[in-house]
Amino acid sequence: MLSLLRLTIQDFGPYRGLQEMTFPRDHGVYIVYGPNGRGKTTLHNAFRYALYGQILGRHHTEHARELANSEARKQAGYGSFETTLDFEHDGDQYRLVRRYDETEQPHELMLLERNGMPMSQDDAEKALQAVAPRSVSQFFLFDGELLRQYENLLEPDSEEGVALEQAIERVLGIPIVGNAEADVTEVWHQAEKQVAEQYAAHDATRRMGLSLNEAQDVRQRMQDAHDQLAQRIDTAKERVAELEAMLREQHKAERLLGSLDQLRTQESDLKLREQTAATALNELMPELWKAVLSQSATGRLTAIDAEVQAAEADLRGAAAAARDLTHLHHQPDCPVCHRDLPNDLRKELVISLETAASGSHHEAMQERLAHARHKQATLQRLTRQDARLVTERDRALRSLRLERQGVKEEIASIERQLSEIGEDKVRSLTNERDERQAQILRDKERLEHSSIELRGQEVDIEALKLQLSKQSVRPDHTVELKDQVSQELKGLFGGAIDAYRAKLRRRVEEHASAIFRELTDEPDYVGLRITDRYGLEIIDTDGETVRRSAGYEHLVALSLIAALQDSAAVRGPVVMDYPFGRLDTHNTARVVAALPRMARQVILLSFDGEFDRQAALRALGSNLIAEFELERVTSKHTRILPRRTI
Template sequence: MLRFLSLTIENFGPFKGSQTIDFTDKNGISIVWGNNGRGKTTLLNVFRYALFGKVQSRRGIIKGLTSISNIESRSEGNYGFKVVLRMTNNGKNYELTRQYKLRPGVVKPVNDDDFEQAVYLKQDGSFLSGEERDHVLNTIMPEQVSRFFLFDGELLQEYEELLLDETDAGTKIKESIEKILGVPVLTNGAIDVESVLDEYKASKNRAAQNDNKTKQTASQIAVLEEKLKKHRSEYERLRDILSEEMNNRNILADKLSQTERIRGLLADEKALETSIEKNKEARNSLIASICAITKDAWKSLISARVSIVLSELDEITKGLEDKEKSQHTAEHFLEEMRRAVAKKHCQLCDQDISDEMLERMKDFIKRSESEFGGLTPEEITNLQVLRARKATLKNMLYPSLREKLEVYEEQLSRVNVEISRDERQLKTVREDIERYGDIEGLSELAQQHAHCLAKIENLEAGKRDEYTIILETQSSLATLEGQLNRHATGTTMLAAKRRVEICEQIHNIFEIGIDAYRNKLKSDVERDATELFLKISNDPDYVKLEINENYGLSIIHRTGEKPPFRSAGFEHIVALALIGALHKNAPLRGPIIMDSPFGRLDPIHKENITKVLPSMSDQIVLLAYTHEIDEQTARINLGNALNKEYRLSRQTSFFTRVE
């Protein structure tokens, strides 16, 4: 089994300088924790680059390598990068070094042509030749099956394609699955037998052309075989072009997604700049308001004392004003009584007043005139003075500024927080924009993408037409072959016919064997995937997984029904169950490197998957972002199976340290 011992990274992506990760030689799991943007996906690409010399985006597109080197190192004049992967396989120790370095004579690179790639492989301390190196690397980790060892959790959704019929993605995944399970060992044998069968058929046809009875049929067969060869060649040509165009489509789609991302970043940059400018204007306005009201703040300090004095003056003034008011009331009453005495008639009760009552009223009026004399001249003067003082003091009253200042200060604090937050976000956005470098010319991508899609559609139509012709030609050939066999005579012809029949029987044995082997593999994968799925799933009504011809897995309900729609989370679980089952049944065993595999899952499923991880492979390297799974719970669930933990620590925007 292949096992990774350590990985040394030098100036690759955000990993500045030389940094080493030790995975140990024990079975178990190593976890690398890191926030988004700190380099987890880059680590996955480090393994891919070390093994295959390629770097991929999330869409699986191979990128140019010049941009991979660390930005800070480039600015310091250190160009290129290096990766050293130490590993063991079947008792042998290997040290693989892959370096992307400047060509001799180049001081400052401009493009990929200014670099060269050096690859060295040591086996038990001795360097291997280039041919030996390539053979060993292809043996211990064939690139065609690497998707099952190095995978991004976000790409697990691709396995949904296995449930669909006749999709390009599903067909490619099926081919990869059969490669990791060892099916090509048989299919290659069948291809070899088929090649020999074609030679025997050609030999038989040449013999038939020497016989007058079969000459015409043999000539027709020769024409059809030439036609079949031509259309098979055309079919393969279209298939190869289609593969290139689909790769080109993915490249364009990746660039388009970058364009959308850049446009989004530019829009975010503009929005943040506008928000910062608006909040700075608000901040200046608040500061001006605070300065304006604090200019008269001294008035509020004496306002409290003025209020006390006014209260005292109010009491004194009220006494004099009450006395003045009483005088006015008494004067009005006495005036009414005087009119009643003069007229000897009371207007209130509308009755005449007797003489006796008149005398009593006159006496009351006389006494009252002396009793309600009103304010003295001194009191009148004093009242006027008091009223003047009160008016002056009221003008000196000033409302308290405390509440208004508190409101302004609260608003100012909030605005400052928003400005600080927006400035931090703006810095991050600008750093993201800078990573994209030159983005000119991307506006034409949509047109190129549309043209590519149209070309793919035409190629697929051409493939279908060629395939139809191939089937029709094969049918016609089968008819003619039957006629030829019925009329075969002569020793040479019969011997050639016998060789063809024996070869056809051998080919048929291979076909039967391939079908039997496939069926056994599917049964074993279905069984093991079901076992994993039931350990992970928390739904007791789901009882098993059922496999189809493409190795796609459907969930089976206890009623026997297949849920028509699966959630993203369950799609994720099924894909992980398939990965685990493939590793259990594959003749090629190796470590699994998983990047953020828990993104779609709830805490219960995350915990269940964590528990079964050790059963998926002897060595797993888990690249997880912080809080993707609970760290303490993961440690408890993994127990002794947890070998190492590392954390990706941000030093700068372009520098991550492995700690």
């Protein structure tokens, strides 16, 4: 079983420079959060490229040059990128390096080390085919949007369903027996041929030996034509599946259009908010100089406040002096304690109060107070101009501009994707699909006819062999033994295919049902029933097939993938992009909780808000090994950051 240890990427798409993700445990869930347009699909492709040297676009396989980081290309003058995947398989440690480089002319290279020892190119290719066969990559690296293809397994006439069925059989290992049967059959035919030649070498059996030889040659030619026809049908079916996948992109286009409308509304709302924020900031601009002076004005205001208080106190003193002087002129007692005053003391008091109570002194005090109050009012106006307000409004404006820029980039990305799906293209895809399907039908009829002829020829050969076995001439022992053992092996493997297929089908049904019950909270849905083509139908408590919704279709597809992982002849990590597309919040939460059952290592590419993170943390518990996030540096530069490692 393949377990990932580390993925290192350099200048791959928006992942500028050297960046890595480590997978410290060989089982558990890893989640990568990144908003739209930040590079989740590119990261998905980084895994694909690292393992298979292949990049899948939205609609087709892309050339490597499209994934070289553009900033790095501008700086270096040429594009290049590298992926390094460290992984373990059956106790051996591997390091797989793939590099794309345009230094002289565009070229790609691959290096594989096993336990620190570099492998030859040929051995490396063979090792990779055993560890991670490309033909079953769809069960390890999948785009949730493409889960709709699993519905085709229930459509009897869908070529895409046939292609998927073949892929399922490949991942389950059924072709291992089928190929073994084909190869031992070839060995058997060779041994038979040698037996015929030996009979032909003896006078007593010459004529019959030659007839057998001739009959075998005819059978070989018929077999070659039959294989060629079967191969042509397979190729046509693969092409039809490819065409149907491209046509399905139309549904994706509809979804993209929905997102585009939403983003445009969001962008227009942000534009309005940005304008309002800019107006609010501009309102502060004419008075901005006051804000600049406000700090020094605050310091000076303290002194002026003290001066105003002093002037007020002095004015109150002058008023009191005038009141006391009047009292002394008209009353015999003291103006403060109201006791009798001796005349000499009265005169002394009058003299001392006359200056303070004079009109000129009072006026001077009033003038001083008025002056101080005027300065106080001016400084108070200045200090009210708070610079923090300017900063706050400026920050709000910048944040809105940044948010709007992000939305604009998303809009541009979706528009690019939509531009790739043209109406003419759809028409030509549909025409080609129809032509290929007609060709498949014709070839299938010819194949059936060819099979009947082949069986007839086999009967003739067996009859000749039976006659020869009654003769006294015996062929060489080893040749006869090879003939006999390879014939028995052919019979064994031929019979084992159906037995193994039936066994796997039962097991897939059981496992998929168990997982499905975990994913749904509908008590009436008791399980899934597998069809001949690995399609899964929902069964209710009455044992009847349930007509399912789009959301349930998605849950069934996820259940099937998990069950296949469990029974597969090739096992490894699952990297999921957009796996919750058609699910509501409730079902999404249930799928997140069931992720540890999907595969031993699950890498989920998601975005904040796609599911309730706190609930996911609780549900996954110690099965959640690490979280990463994709941080925007520029529109062409994204950084992978660890969010949390447990």
